Amino acid sequence: MLSRVADSIYWLNRYVERAENIARFADVNFNLILDSPTGITQQWEPLVRITGDLELFQARYGEATAENVIQFLTFDTEYPNSIISCLRAARENARSIQEIISSEMWQQVNEFYMMVQQAANEQTMSQLLEFFAEVKMAGHLFAGVMDATMTHNEGWHFGQMGRFLERADKTSRILDVKYFILLPSVQYVGTALDEIQWMALLKSASAYEMYRKRKQHRITPIGVAEFLIMDREFPRSIHFCLLQAERSLHEITGTPSNTWKTPVERALGRSRAELDYLTIDEIIKMGLHEFMDDLQQQINDVGHKIFENFFALEAIS
Numbered sequence: 001m002l003s004r005v006a007d008s009i010y011w012l013n014r015y016v017e018r019a020e021n022i023a024r025f026a027d028v029n030f031n032l033i034l035d036s037p038t039g040i041t042q043q044w045e046p047l048v049r050i051t052g053d054l055e056l057f058q059a060r061y062g063e064a065t066a067e068n069v070i071q072f073l074t075f076d077t078e079y080p081n082s083i084i085s086c087l088r089a090a091r092e093n094a095r096s097i098q099e100i101i102s103s104e105m106w107q108q109v110n111e112f113y114m115m116v117q118q119a120a121n122e123q124t125m126s127q128l129l130e131f132f133a134e135v136k137m138a139g140h141l142f143a144g145v146m147d148a149t150m151t152h153n154e155g156w157h158f159g160q161m162g163r164f165l166e167r168a169d170k171t172s173r174i175l176d177v178k179y180f181i182l183l184p185s186v187q188y189v190g191t192a193l194d195e196i197q198w199m200a201l202l203k204s205a206s207a208y209e210m211y212r213k214r215k216q217h218r219i220t221p222i223g224v225a226e227f228l229i230m231d232r233e234f235p236r237s238i239h240f241c242l243l244q245a246e247r248s249l250h251e252i253t254g255t256p257s258n259t260w261k262t263p264v265e266r267a268l269g270r271s272r273a274e275l276d277y278l279t280i281d282e283i284i285k286m287g288l289h290e291f292m293d294d295l296q297q298q299i300n301d302v303g304h305k306i307f308e309n310f311f312a313l314e315a316i317s
Contacts, residue, residue: 003310003311004096005100006154006155006158006310006311007310007311008093008094008096008097009093009097009100009155009156009158009159009162010158010159010161010162010306010311011089011090011093011162012090012093012094012097012101012109012159012162013146013159013160013162013163013166014162014163014165014166015086015087015089015090015093016086016087016090016109016112016139016142016143016163017139017162017163017166017167017170018086018166018170019086019087019112019116019135019139020135020136020138020140021166021167021170021173021174022073022074022081022082022083022086023074023083023132023136023139024132024136024170024174024204024205025050025051025073025174025177025204026047026069026070026074026128026132027129027133027136027203027204028047028174028177028200028201028204029043029044029047029177030128030129030132031200031203032196032197032200044064044065044066044068044069045064045069046177047069047073047177048072048073050173050176050177051073051081051173053079053081056079057069057072070128074116074120075116075119075120083116083135084113084116084117084120087109087113087116088113090109090113091109091110091113094106094109094110100155101146101150101155102145102146102149102150104145104148104149105142105145105146105149108138108141108142108145109142112139112141112142115134115138116135119131136206143163146159154251154252157248157249157251157252158248158252158310160244160245160248161245161248161249161252161306164241164242164244164245164248165241165245165299165302165303165306167236167241168238168242168245168295168299169296169299169300171228171236171238171241172238172292172295172296172299173292173296174201174204174205174228175201175225175228175229175288175292176289176292176293177201177204178197178198178201178221194221195218195219198219198220198221198224199219201224202219202224202227202228205228205236206236207227207228207234210227210234211223211224211227214227214231214234215227222280222281222284225280225283225288226280229275229280229283230275230278230280238295239272239275242268242271242272242275243272245268245302246265246268246269246272249264249265249268250265252310253265262309263305263308263309264302264305264306264308264309264310267298267301267302267305268302271295271298271299271302
């Protein structure tokens with residue numbers, strides 16, 4: 001497959017997944033605000049902090065009010081990781097490979113972009129909860145349409161790899177929301193407020209119902225972290241995402257699943273293998289935030305190696 005085509009399918013999926021997950025970040029805070037007792041201070045800066053773009057936000061917007069953060073993360077056309085910017089990039093990638101993808105895929109990503117563009121001109125704060133739900137559903141629809149209408153060949157596997165690496169990264173950042181949204185006082189740890197925050201986090205990852213079906217006990221920090229990091233069957237857990245990305249990578253390279261020959265296979269294999277053997281107690285002992293931060297760096301490294309192995313054009317001497 002041409003590197004240009006593989007690159008476009010890979011990033012088409014990463015951008016759609018990223019847009020959906022930015023909606024999830026905002027959804028975390030809205031759920032927290034709606035469920036929290038009166039008197040609890042709203043915190044919007046952590047949503048920008050976990051993107052790694054706090055300095056850019058402060059330079060352009062200053063104070064982290066609800067309106068400023070939502071505008072920055074959702075409708076700011078100059079911020080490359082906003083929802084509207086991600087979908088514009090996804091649409092351009094889809095346009096460049098219309099001869100490869102299905103017409104249904106093109107139609108869905110085009111309609112997704114148009115929906116967000118229209119909302120940017122008309123949306124009010126009171127309508128945002130419904131809007132973010134629509135963004136998440138549109139992301140689900142694109143993934144379903146791709147799986148149902150595109151041949152599951154090498155190109156499809158590049159798309160899968162992009163989707164699941166992006167999802168693994170963003171699930172780790174959703175967990176980091178709880179780290180950055182500090183409780184008003186340590187006295188709230190283990191209280192109903194603490195449980196509300198973990199419940200909101202589960203809901204933001206569409207994991208609340210599956211967590212309760214699997215765990216069947218009250219929500220605990222260790223239980224939530226274990227489910228979202230280590231569960232091998234829940235499709236938004238980090239372990240599941242890395243397993244799926246690795247399977248697609250082996251389909252592309254033709255390398256048997258029990259060996260890693262290329263740098264990207266070795267890097268992804270190491271990250272996945274670590275989750276095979278770690279326990280949640282070991283992760284908590286390391287520090288949840290520290291573990292998430294290291295994992296995000298590993299996923300970024302895998303992304304760089306994918307570019308070097310498959311997409312970079314070598315200079316002709």
